[in-house]
Amino acid sequence: MAKRHAKQGEPATVRGTRDTVLVTDLLLDAENPRLASLGPQADQEGQEGLVKALWQQMAVDEVALSIAANGYFPDEPLVVVPGNASRPCEKGKFIIIEGNRRFAAVLLLLDEELRIKVKATDLPQITPERRRDLETLPVVKYEKRRDLWTYCGFRHINGIQPWDAFSKAKYVTMVHEKYEYPLEVIADRIGDRHTTVKRLYRGYKVLQQAESQAGFDPTDRVRNRFYFSHLYTALDQPDFQKHLGIEAETSLRANPVPKSRLSQLKELMTWLYGSKSRNTEPLVRNQYPDLNTLRDVISKPASLSALRSGYPLARAYEISIGDRRRFRDSLTKAKEELQQAKGTVTTGYAGEQDLSEIMSDILRVASSLEDEMKQKRQGKPSGE
Secondary structure, three states, X not given: OOOOOOOOOOOOOOOOEEEEEEHHHEEOOOXXXXXXXXXXXXXHOHHHHHHHHHHHHOOHHHHHHHXXXXXXXXXXXXXXXXXXXXXXXXXXXXXXXXXXXXXHHHHHHHOHHHHHHOOOOOOOOOOHHHHHHHOEEEEEEOOOHHHHHHHHXXXXXXXXXXXXXXXXXXXXXXXXXXXXXXXXXXXXXXXXXXXXXXXXXXXHHHHHHHHHHOOOOHHHOOOOOOOHHHHHHHOOOXXXXXXXXXXXXXXXXXXXXOHHHHHHHHXXXXXXXOEOOOOEOOOOOOHHHHHHHHHHHHOOHHHHHHHHOXXXXXXXXXXXXXXXXXXXXXXXXXXXXXXXXXXXXXXXXXXXXXXXXXXXXXXXXXXXXXXXXXXXXXXXXXXX
């Protein structure tokens, strides 16, 4: 099927209609990438699960306290589209595309039973006047969800309220595959000048393949938060691409990793995220410098073999840089450390005997090392 382009009779901007809607006629958006990324409860427990997930992870309390004290600001309308008439629960309702956190705050202020269910019991009681004001909310209505993709993409991918990386990737994938816009068009329409759209899409497709074909289970990760940025950043680097047998442009599709490299894909996911069931910690704790260190390790057969044999990442990295660089780095570091010690000797040394003995050992090692270096420069075998 041909992909859509921006100039096929479809305006870049569609204007909505301002209105007011009863709270009882509004629904949180279960398809919102940010809400869908909050975890299983958001998918399995309907509207209540979405409110609970928002309360636990999106600082709804801050918004609720502000609304309780000041009311709902009319110049921040919710952005909505009609619900799907074929779904009984959505018939006659409006789905909130923008403003889900604000709406969750309103629901919690209005419904004491809901506050108890989601453990939001520290929110204040509101006055009857405030309750009446909150029962109807300002909205901007649009006919279709797709009318808003440019607005949402600009706002949450490159704009003032960025989503987390996984939510961004999920949204880019939806616009590309469901609305059939080329990645280049998406990038152009949201002002992407750094290939962010392509990198997010590649990461999402590899993640899907890791789940469907390589046995990766995101819920088995060690850390509570899923650091999707580790994956899509790695996949943008030539060494990781080579490790998985993919290329920059040809990997922008479903199942980009060849079947012969699925074991490497599963291996990479474990290095990035660990495995609770196998009691395996992730090698990448922080994107910098751990991801760069891992990249250097997998780029050389000897260090990669060491890593697979159970050596720690730091030791495998030492193998990857080789003896010549390791010698230079060690010597430079030793000099820096000794200079720091010299700078603090008047205030940091109180005449301790053990420190004096350590200094004597350093001098002996340094003298021996210097002798070996001189012999090497003169072409003599070490120890002659």
